[in-house]
Amino acid sequence: MVKIRLSRKGIKKKPFYQIIVTDSRNSRDGYFIEKLGYFNPLSLQKNSKKKILKFNKERINFWLSKGAVLSKRVNSLIK
Numbered sequence: 001m002v003k004i005r006l007s008r009k010g011i012k013k014k015p016f017y018q019i020i021v022t023d024s025r026n027s028r029d030g031y032f033i034e035k036l037g038y039f040n041p042l043s044l045q046k047n048s049k050k051k052i053l054k055f056n057k058e059r060i061n062f063w064l065s066k067g068a069v070l071s072k073r074v075n076s077l078i079k
Contacts, residue, residue: 004063005071006039007032016040019055019074021063036060039077053077 001024008029010016017039020032037055055078064070070078 002033002063002066002068003071004036004060004068004074006073014042016042019077021068024069034059034063036063 002021003024004019004021005028006017007020007022008015008017018035019037019039021034021036022030022032026032036059037053039053041052043052057078060078
């Protein structure tokens with residue numbers, strides 16, 4: 001099954017997540033089909049001018065039409 005989920009990047013105690021399309025059997029940070037955006041949770045804590053969340057809505061809708069499933073976390077982020 002194809003899933004749209006988060007992949008963790010960044011360094012220790014400073015996470016940065018990418019929104020990716022991948023096979024559900026792949027590891028969290030392993031091979032992915034396409035990168036759809038990113039989520040930076042540290043921007044929520046600071047008064048930084050960096051964007052918190054950016055994603056390509058058209059590509060997400062494309063993958064959902066092909067049968068992909070959103071993870072719980074990504075579903076809550078894009079609402």
